Amino acid sequence: MSQGNLSRKILVLGASGLIGRFVTDDLRARNFDVVGIARRFPASQSTPGDLEMPILSMDSASLARLLRDRGIDLVVNCLGVLQDGPGSDTRAVHRDFVARLLQAIRQSGRAVRVAHISIPGNAADDHTAFSQTKREAEQLIAASGVAYAILRPGFVIAPSAYGGSGMLRALAALSIDLPAREDSMPFQPVSVADIAATIAWLANRDSDDEAGNAVAWDLMQPQSVTLGGVIAQFRRSFGTATAFRITLPAFMLDLGAKLGDLASWLGWTPPMRTTAIAELRRGVQGNPSAWMAATGIVPKTVEETFGRRTATIQDKWFARLFLIKALMIASLAAFWIASGFIALVLSYDAAAAILTLHHFPPALVGPVTIGSSLIDMAIGILIVFRRTCVAGLVAGMGVSLGYMAGAAILTPDLWIEPLGALVKTGPAIVLMLVALLTLDNR
Template sequence: MSERTILVFGASGLIGRFVTDDLRARGFRVVGVARSLSPAQQMSALDLELPILALDAAALTRLFGEHAVDVVVNCLGVLQDGPGSDTNVVHRDFVARLVQAIGDSGRAIRLVHISIPGTAEADRTAFATTKREAERLIAASGIPYAILRPGFVVAPSAYGGSAMLRALAALPIDLPAAEMAAPFQLVAAEDISATIGWLAARDVGDASVTAVSWDLMRPEPITMAGVVKQFRIAFGTDGWRRIALPSVLLDLGAKIGDLASHLGWMPPVRSTAIAELRRGVRGDPSAWIAATGIAPKSLAETIGRHPAAIQDKWFARLFMAKALIVASLVAFWIVSGFIALFVSYRAAAGILTAHNFPSALVDPITIGTSLMDMSIGVLIAFRRTAAIGLIAGILASLGYMVGAAILTPDLWIEPLGALVKTGPAIVLMLVALLILDNR
């Protein structure tokens, strides 16, 4: 088995990372390819950072030849269009180049493509329709393929929707009743990896698995409420009384999530996520089970039989708070700078005047610090520059505190305690910096 080489596209994602690591543990030689890998994900010399979506068919063909690839696993996917995310480019255009490259390689390569369950008739989002277009391209290509349509994937790590389920389990809130009643068949990440390993061990010429499309999930019908309940059992919160969010608030949250995605953030609550949630996750895994003999893990096995550890609880509780923390810091810096510059400029400048600052410096300092504050807020608002903004905010706050202690020490004892409150603001920015990572 060890002589088989599997190349995984999307090796930094929830499914791709787990599959890469698990298949290596099963004895396969696995080349993990991603556009960007965190330092913790670079586990092997075979973990490669490449501009995947910029690779043409010829470059892909060379990649397969350089690494003597036997199986290509495509785990690439984006939920929604936005800056740096284009469903057509990722789901359709890349797959078109991928099947061409496999066909041109002159090698016996099987393509394993991770898609989504459901039918084309029920597809309503760009995410779903482009995923289905990719399936049609693969089926018409003539190359050996297996299209895997996992249900809701539960892995040891949490990202996106799976992180949101953990947050629902750890907090006294529920989604609206209609969403909680949506069908929600799930699958363990281990079962996906086991299926890929099973396929990789088969000869590419095996006619029984030359062109297959399987739903991968537990066969028993279950709702989202049933899945969340199992998480709540693990978190020890199953007996809590909860408040169900009204649908209008969920829809508003999705709109805010869409706006945040244009700033580079990847919130789990966006229009596409809610639309796919309301559609539900369902399928028929009988063909998959019959062909591979794999017994899908039970709900308890998938989520975990043991109580959640403290790190699980901390993550789940902070997951929803993260957006609130970042948004409040953005508002804090932008609004405070705006007020000082446009609303209460004379009062802000008057503080310096009252402490005998040279008149020639009063306006430049007031304007400069106000613009600096607003700039920090803008930096925090964009995901790409958020860390820079948070560090700048911490340094600016410390500068204000030290400067006030030297030049205007009486401000430390003014009735509203503006400078005293700067300390907790620094701590909040530090917390935001510590939980900034998504993976």
């Protein structure tokens, strides 16, 4: 373990994300004094020294005060959002915040260096709001006069998996091939450990050290590899390299991206959105020679990072369920909304007749039919939205158990009706429980 400079303090912005979390923990393991900041940390990431702060809404004066009060020497900016949507503004996160951060550094009176996580590629190929605002932030940093290092990692491979990294694992575990065009795209990966080692290398140098100042480095393995080649290494780990595979039609990618866009407006953060597909089709490539020469880091290949490791059962379950999770949520929402709508609007008389036929108290037939239908639709609507999904799933399980108990008391013969509607409620409860247990994103 390398020994960090105990007098140097580091601020990691976005410390709950894939890169930010690993970097924060890695720097602490190297004996650096690190403050990790995120809007919210999951309970599993709760660590002394981390702060929950609405950093993106802070003005330059507040940011400057934070830098002074904490005695910060290096800011690692890992903040980023993939696409515009409710609560996500690429320009606000990538460009406007960076502008305030640079102003805050100048106001703080401290010699603070910025290590900024950006994206590889040529500016001429920036066609999404994500890539364009990332590049605008680079331009602001380069012109600011602040000491900086712009780090442009390739496809990041880490022990954890969110978003795109989770999607590639799912494709490998489920033995699905991408269309030929996407499969052959250049896709140079980088181990998150090499990103952390680079930031540690920067942290051990003064802000005026020319070796790590005013640099823009591509961080990735130098060996040429395609997206299909990366997935092949995951397949080797999962043991699916020789399994039968189906090729996903190109239109399914585009359809999935559109559905992902719709889901994002409901509060979800699906990995497959139009920006993700556009960036995937652009490819991930760069030239890491300057980075390697300056730092002496020899980047690990995707084979060394993941391909030689045997996947654990945790890896396999996660990868297999990653894409199925969206199907579970969508099907449960559709089930509850459709069942309530059909009983209330399309087949009200038939629904009421079922209760009457099974000797349900006549005075309760109408109210119960209408009330249960409205409750069903309300549960489905709650499940649709990410913010209320937990409440919807819990309510769905509770209502289902209530239906089963009520039927057992008032109309026990419903349990033996030919279509077995109540018998099928048990598996539905189990599915809702599985959806609830896999709802976490990180």
